Amino acid sequence: MSLFKYEIFHKVAEIGSFTKAGELLGLTQSAVSHAISSLEKEFGFEMIHRSKNGLKLTTDGQIMLSAIRKVLQAQELLKQEAANINGVTKGVLRIGTFTSISTKWLPTIIQKMEQQFPGVQIKIKEGDYYEIEKMLLDGVIDCGFLNRPSSNHFQFTPIYSDRLLCIVSNKSHLYKKDLVDIKDVELEPFIMTSYNGTNDVKYILDMYNVKTNIRFELHDESAIVSMVEHGLGITILPELILSKLPMNVRAIPLAQNCYRTIGIATKQSISPATEKFINLLTDWLSKHNNNE
Structure with missing residues (x-):
């Protein structure tokens, strides 16, 4: 069977x-329809x-999509390994990320990747923790x-410790403090982050048995x-x-010097570009x- 048909089906999905x-893909609608029918x-x-x-x-299409992805990934890995043997790094690199990383890190990192490895095409997909794991x-x-x-x-490599800070306005009695004890969070209405997946703020509050008065939950x-x-x-944010x-x-x-650990997760086997x-x-x- 033609791998190009797999690519067409994957792109349509x-x-x-x-x-x-x-x-x-540079094809007519008729050619795409014919490939899927075939x-x-x-x-x-x-x-x-x-x-x-x-x-x-x-339902059968969903099952086949998962299998076809594996075939296309194996094909991409094969191409990258062959290029790597020839001393060249090229191929497609797909990165899952969330907003703060997209804003603070990725512009610089992508620029450096393009300078050092111009043969690598980078694709970015944003999501929350749960969505990134699923992807x-x-x-x-x-x-x-x-x-x-x-x-x-997954293989998970911790790469950064991101402090969790208490965010307050001048209407809060905590505003003039240099440090906030996490138990003091119980004294005021709390605005909770509503991430899917492991919520670092909820995790820390549960760790210290803090009973918050949650007023709103926002993403x-x-x-x-x-x-x-x-x-x-008030709230707590990274x-x-x-x-x-x-x-x-x-x-x-x-x-309490609380923080979230940011890491990079991969499958067990990674490509040269990754x-x-x-x-x-x-x-x-x-x-x-x-340098900080």
Whole structure:
């Protein structure tokens, strides 16, 4: 069977459109449709249900998508290993990340990757911790930033300790403190982060048996800071996500010196491009931290 048919099916499943998938692959809509029909005929079952509302993978299609991803990953790894033997690093590198990493680290790291390894095409997919883990398990990405993995299917390398800080406005009685004891968080309304996956803030609060008065739960950190700015509560956030805070808001260290551990997670076997990325990232972080 043609690997190109697998690539076509994978792109259609990713994009959800024959026409758009064809545009990205340089094919007509008719050619894409014919390739999918040919695959379905070879396999003996329908993989994509077509209706006036669009395209949807069948249950069998979902199963085959997972298998086809593995085939395409093996093909990509084969190409990269051959190039690596010839002294060249090239191929596709797919990275799963969350907003603070995308903002603070990746622009510099990608720039360095492109300078040192111009043959590597980098693709970025954002999500929360849970989504990044799922993308890694499903083979959508080659490596991903996580706080701590819940699966033993990954290799997890800790790379950065990110302080958790108490965020308060000048309306809080904690505002003038140099350090905030984590038990003091119980005294005011709390705005909780609502990440999917392991929530570092909830984990730390549970560790110290802190009973918070949760007023709101929000996913967007900038919205949480805005709530704090308007005196609607206090919160705890990782230092890395904080940029310029409003004039009446402070980020105060916790007396317990709490932090989240950021690491890079991969499958057990990694490609040469992934290895080069991780080496460059850890080297940059080492130099970056020493210069702070």
